[in-house]
Amino acid sequence: LFSKKEIEDIRNTTLWDVLVAVINIDPSALQPNVFVWHK
Secondary structure (H helix, E strand, O other): OOOHHHHHHHHOOOHHHHHHHHOOOOHHHOOOOOOOOOO
């Protein structure tokens, strides 16, 4: 169904990646770890 590369890409996809892909937002507006607030 998926190649080894595709599986690796899926496993390395973060919520940040998904949000940046589907929301019209500047990627720098979100911190990489969206579950923990960092200043």
